[in-house]
Amino acid sequence: MNSKLTQILICDDELHVREMVGEYLEERGYGVSCVASAEEMLGQLNNAEPDLIILDVNMPGIDGLSALRELRSKSDVPVLMLTAATGVVDRILGLEMGADDYIGKPVDMRELEARVKTNIRRQKVVHRQEEEVQILRGTIPFGSCRLDVDAAKLYGEAGGEIALTAMEFSLLKVFAENRGRILNRDQLLEQAHDKGWEPFDRSIDLRISRIRRKIESNPSKPKTIRTVRGLGYIFD
Numbered sequence: 001m002n003s004k005l006t007q008i009l010i011c012d013d014e015l016h017v018r019e020m021v022g023e024y025l026e027e028r029g030y031g032v033s034c035v036a037s038a039e040e041m042l043g044q045l046n047n048a049e050p051d052l053i054i055l056d057v058n059m060p061g062i063d064g065l066s067a068l069r070e071l072r073s074k075s076d077v078p079v080l081m082l083t084a085a086t087g088v089v090d091r092i093l094g095l096e097m098g099a100d101d102y103i104g105k106p107v108d109m110r111e112l113e114a115r116v117k118t119n120i121r122r123q124k125v126v127h128r129q130e131e132e133v134q135i136l137r138g139t140i141p142f143g144s145c146r147l148d149v150d151a152a153k154l155y156g157e158a159g160g161e162i163a164l165t166a167m168e169f170s171l172l173k174v175f176a177e178n179r180g181r182i183l184n185r186d187q188l189l190e191q192a193h194d195k196g197w198e199p200f201d202r203s204i205d206l207r208i209s210r211i212r213r214k215i216e217s218n219p220s221k222p223k224t225i226r227t228v229r230g231l232g233y234i235f236d
Contacts, residue, residue, distance in 0.1 A: 005031035006120060007048075011041040011067070012056040012082060017107070021054065024109045025116070038067035049077055052120055054112075055099075056082040057090045065093055072098040076126075078119040082107065140176045142215045142235075143224040147172050154214065162214050167192065167207060175225060175235035184232035208233060 008030050012018050018034040026032050033050070035041045039062055041053070053071075057064035068079060081094045081102040091102045100119050103112055140147045144157040152169050154162040164172075170192035174183070183191075185204045212219040225235050 005029065006052070007031045007033070007050040008052050008054060008116065009041065009044065009050040010034045010054045011036075011038060011059075011064075012054070013037060013059045014056070017056070017082070017105075021107060021109075021112065025113070028113060030116075038062035038064065041067060042070060045071070045075065045077075049075060051123070052078045052080060052116060054080045054082060054116075057094065058084065065090070065097060068094060068097050068099060076123075078123045080112075080115055080119060140172075142172060142175075144217065145215045147176065149173060149176070164214075168211050168214075171204075171207060171211060175233075178235070180234070180236050182228050182231050182234045188233065 006029075008025055010018050010021055010032060012021075012034075013036050015036070018036070022032045022034050033044070035044060038055075038059060041055070042062075055064045055068065062070075064081060068081070071077070071079065078100045079098070081091070081099045083090045083094070083102050083104055094102055100122070101115050103115055138149065139155075140149060142154075145162065146155050147153075147169075148155065152164070152166075154164050154169070154172070156162050171188060174188055174191045178191075188204055208225060209219070212222050212225060215224055216222045225233055228234055
C-alpha cells in the first residue's frame with residue numbers, strides 16, 4: 001500500500017460491499033484496506049490510523065455504533081457511517097456519538113466519493129487549525145525577532161530579550177492570532193483587552209509605532225506590521 005495515498009479503511013461484514021466500495025475508491029486514487037468486523041478494525045488501528053473510516057452500522061459481534069464509541073475514546077479519525085436507507089435512528093445516534101457523516105445503503109458511489117472528499121478536507125482544516133494553536137503556544141517570528149507566547153517575552157535577532165510592556169505583548173499576540181487579517185483600531189484594542197480605551201482613541205497608533213521600533217529593521221518603512229490605509233493594520 002502506498003503510504004502517500006489518502007488511506008481509507010472500509011469495515012463491513014458484507015463482502016460485495018467491501019469489494020464494490022474498495023474498487024471504486026482505488027480507481028480514484030485512494031489507498032484502501034478492508035476488514036469484515038469491528039474487532040478487526042479496532043485491532044488494525046493499533047498499528048496505523050487511516051485518513052478516514054467507512055463503518056457499517058449493522059454487523060455481527062461488535063456493531064458499528066459500539067465500535068464508534070470505543071474508537072472515539074482514543075481517536076478523532078473521520079468516520080463515515082453506512083446505514084440502511086430507513087435507519088434514521090442509527091444516523092442520529094451515530095452523529096451524536098461522534099460520526100462525521102453517513103450514507104445510506106444501497107450506496108451511491110458518486111455521493112460516497114463526494115462525502116469522502118468533504119470529510120477528509122474538513123479534517124485537514126481542523127489539523128491545520130490545531131497546528132496554528134500549537135504555534136501560538138511556542139514562539140512566533142516577527143521580522144527578525146521572535147515572540148515567546150508562553151513566557152510573554154520578545155527576543156531580538158541575536159537572542160537578547162527586548163523589553164515589552166504588557167499592552168505591547170497583548171498586541172503582538174493579537175497580531176499572531178490574526179495573521180494575514182486586517183484589524184482596525186477598535187478590533188485591536190478589544191482583542192488586546194484594553195478596557196480603558198475610548199472611541200476615536202488613537203493611542204493604538206503610538207503603541208504600534210513603539211512596537212515597530214523594536215521589531216522592524218526600518219520602522220519608517222515597516223514590512224512586518226503594515227498599515228493598510230483607511231482600514232487598519234496587518235501582520236503578514
